[in-house]
Amino acid sequence: MKRPSSLLxxxxxxxxxxxxxxxxxxxxxxxxxxxxxxEDLPADGGGAAVVTWTIPEGVDGLEGFQVWxxxxxxxxxSRVGNERGAALLAIQNQAYANxxxxxxxxxxxxxxxxxxxxxxxxxxxxxxxxxxxxxxxTGPHGRFWxxxxxxxxxxxxxxxxxxxxxxxxxxxxxxxxxxxxGGVEKSAASAESGMVLPVASGIDVKRxxxxxxxxxxxxAVLFFIYWARSGRPITIRKIAGLSAVDEAVGRATEMGRxxxxxxxxxxxxxxxxxxxxxxxxxxxxxxxEYDARIEVPTSRSLVMSAARETVHSSYLAAGRTDAYNPDLxxxxxxxxxxxxAYASGLIVREKPAACFYMGCxxxxxxxxxxxxxxxxxxxxxxxxxxxxLPFFVAACDYTLIGEEFFAASAYLSGQPDQLGSxxxxxxxxxxxxxxxxxxxxxxxAAVVTGSESLMHAVDWFKGSVLSA
Amino acid sequence: xKRIVPLWITxxxxxxxxxxxxxxxxxxxxxxxxxxFGIIAAVAFVLGGGSLLKVHLKKISDRNSGWAYSxxxxxTFSATLAVGLFKIGVSPNPAFPDVPWSGDVQGQxxxxxxxxxxxxxxxxxxxxxxxxxxxxxxxxRAFRAKNFEAVLLLGTAFIILLGRTFAGYFMTSWIxxxxxFSGLRLEELSVYIMQVFNTAGNRAIIIGIALGIAGTSLKxxxxxxxxxxxxxx
Numbered sequence: 028m029k030r031p032s033s034l035l036x037x038x039x040x041x042x043x044x045x046x047x048x049x050x051x052x053x054x055x056x057x058x059x060x061x062x063x064x065x066e067d068l069p070a071d072g073g074g075a076a077v078v079t080w081t082i083p084e085g086v087d088g089l090e091g092f093q094v095w096x097x098x099x100x101x102x103x104x105s106r107v108g109n110e111r112g113a114a115l116l117a118i119q120n121q122a123y124a125n126x127x128x129x130x131x132x133x134x135x136x137x138x139x140x141x142x143x144x145x146x147x148x149x150x151x152x153x154x155x156x157x158x159x160x161x162x163x164x165t166g167p168h169g170r171f172w173x174x175x176x177x178x179x180x181x182x183x184x185x186x187x188x189x190x191x192x193x194x195x196x197x198x199x200x201x202x203x204x205x206x207x208x209g210g211v212e213k214s215a216a217s218a219e220s221g222m223v224l225p226v227a228s229g230i231d232v233k234r235x236x237x238x239x240x241x242x243x244x245x246x247a248v249l250f251f252i253y254w255a256r257s258g259r260p261i262t263i264r265k266i267a268g269l270s271a272v273d274e275a276v277g278r279a280t281e282m283g284r285x286x287x288x289x290x291x292x293x294x295x296x297x298x299x300x301x302x303x304x305x306x307x308x309x310x311x312x313x314x315x316e317y318d319a320r321i322e323v324p325t326s327r328s329l330v331m332s333a334a335r336e337t338v339h340s341s342y343l344a345a346g347r348t349d350a351y352n353p354d355l356x357x358x359x360x361x362x363x364x365x366x367x368a369y370a371s372g373l374i375v376r377e378k379p380a381a382c383f384y385m386g387c388x389x390x391x392x393x394x395x396x397x398x399x400x401x402x403x404x405x406x407x408x409x410x411x412x413x414x415x416l417p418f419f420v421a422a423c424d425y426t427l428i429g430e431e432f433f434a435a436s437a438y439l440s441g442q443p444d445q446l447g448s449x450x451x452x453x454x455x456x457x458x459x460x461x462x463x464x465x466x467x468x469x470x471x472a473a474v475v476t477g478s479e480s481l482m483h484a485v486d487w488f489k490g491s492v493l494s495a
Numbered sequence: 496x497k498r499i500v501p502l503w504i505t506x507x508x509x510x511x512x513x514x515x516x517x518x519x520x521x522x523x524x525x526x527x528x529x530x531x532f533g534i535i536a537a538v539a540f541v542l543g544g545g546s547l548l549k550v551h552l553k554k555i556s557d558r559n560s561g562w563a564y565s566x567x568x569x570x571t572f573s574a575t576l577a578v579g580l581f582k583i584g585v586s587p588n589p590a591f592p593d594v595p596w597s598g599d600v601q602g603q604x605x606x607x608x609x610x611x612x613x614x615x616x617x618x619x620x621x622x623x624x625x626x627x628x629x630x631x632x633x634x635x636r637a638f639r640a641k642n643f644e645a646v647l648l649l650g651t652a653f654i655i656l657l658g659r660t661f662a663g664y665f666m667t668s669w670i671x672x673x674x675x676f677s678g679l680r681l682e683e684l685s686v687y688i689m690q691v692f693n694t695a696g697n698r699a700i701i702i703g704i705a706l707g708i709a710g711t712s713l714k715x716x717x718x719x720x721x722x723x724x725x726x727x728x
Contacts, residue, residue, distance in 0.1 A: 207703030305722035328543030358543035364622035421637040433707030
């Protein structure tokens, strides 16, 4: 049976239309996500928002989504300033090059003079054109946008952090899909979300576990302080490094050489420096009693003031205020290696009989300790920098490791209040040990059994307790 | 009074810093307190500068040994201060060409930048480079096999050192990477020691330090530890 020609023509047209639609479909951008909503993250410390969107259906080769946020005012100001600066610099360079070329080639001016004159012309060109330079401002929805993150194809929610709690933000999302030729294509921008201000809530819930741990630890310390005050005996193990202070100062006295005391290279806002100043009080008192000379070069002005006050009090307590010399406690420099160079030079020149390194140290620890070792000084170090402890252990005679260093104040004072606080810290260790064992058991059980609830418990612990 | 006022300041500022860590609404208070510290430290720098001048001027006037070095210190100190403070040789910012002091003092090509780049950095690098020699001499002493513990330390250090060099890789390259004994390859062994034994020991020390810091902070906040003020009473 023969088909009518009109029907054949219609079928051909339909087929062509289908092919055209398929081809245009293959090259068409993927649809943008819809229902983009941004909300402030509740019960947080501010600076975080949650963005949600609806994933478009039937997108071939869907790769993921790009989330963008609006620029803040300060970001806009900075960008505009940079663009303007770059444009004016280009004008200046161009004007300089043109003028220099003209002066040298056409007028035959000497290069030095040409350079000077061209600089003046370039500066004038910038002055003349500075009001005409206005940076372009473009972007979807008439705003400037900053890429926040790219997420996978099954994600319809993103928690955005590191925002400024005082700036308002809008968000938009792009669909990212693979094209038939293996490339990647972005959809048009989605509708922008409403404005969101990522303000802080009353309490940061994420930090509550840390608060409870801190409260427990402080409670234990306070309890044992009052326990000690009630007259109950508290013993503390001997700390060799602190017991050796008398030996070191005595040696310096016998040899007639000075004592060098280095209170670290950080300021008074570092607790290690405070602990270092505490030990200095004891060393200075012993030095005053033995009539030994103690020299304290500092790398911070505030540390110098505190050290002077401490050493003065120690000399006062020893009844030797006449022997106190504030000039022996002085400021050198804030610069790490400048200070190290000075202290190393001092060690080599003065050859102190005893060197104390008590505070916060970085790479200079080994330089100082090895220099002290090379002149045969008895050396006692104390720090809470785990990376520097091996160096001090290798090069010094005694080292106060971490918590021993902080225990120095209580150890040296012998006051029940302070010794009680050490007992409280021991309770803290028991608590931490117990938490460690329980945590390890739960994590092991989670891996062995594959239990999701245990996995969630481990994740919660890692995410909220350990990361807080 | 000389003791009580600083104790109260310490207690109040310390409490504010703790509270601001847990109550987001008070976070700005903590930032404010930190700013105050910066201001005090900046003011105290005048004391430091004064001390520096006093020590070195005294050395020069007394003609103590090495007094010439004190002259160099004072000369370079004054020159750097002048170059930085008065923005010597700094071109105006192109955005504000008619404001003479608008340029960046640390911008490339300025005298201050030059001092930093060609004087300060090489000197610092020289001091830092000396560390390599000190590490060698300290390691030589530390790794003497005097007793069982020292032998263990030496053995472990040897594995770590070899495991991080091509020699270590070469020595145990005959052990198949995907076999059951791949963990015995020196580079693997080195990673295992660092990730397990070293990390465990390190964390124990860090936990002790954290507890020590918390305990000491509490003592200072409560005024039990006053040693940082120069004495007990």
